[in-house]
Amino acid sequence: MRQITVMHEPERRRRWIDEERLRILAEAAAPGACVADVARRHDISTARIYTWRHKLRQQIAGPQFAEAVVDADNVDVPISEPSPAVVVELGNKMRMTVFPCAAAALVEATLKALR
Structure with a gap:
């Protein structure tokens, strides 16, 4: 009968809190920053940074509204038709x-x- 020794290391998966993610994303988005360098500094893959960036854009890309203000003094001004x-x-x-x-x-x- 053979004997098998199973050796396992601690789990590599890390949990990131939102503040850490945002700090890393801000560092990667800084002018002149290189995503690969930022990823190396934090020991993560560049794909992880791009995935976080994509998810953040999806979260903030919902419907956006602007406040409309009507100037009562200029109500009779004709609106020009776009050509x-x-x-x-x-x-x-x-x-x-x-x-x-x-x-x-x-x-x-x-x-x-x-x-």
């Missing part, structure tokens, strides 16, 4: 007007639908 960037004539009865603020994916999908 179109492109007007596409599609036969006699179809016309598509594309404004500069239109998303490219939306314009592409609309043109494909009208085809």
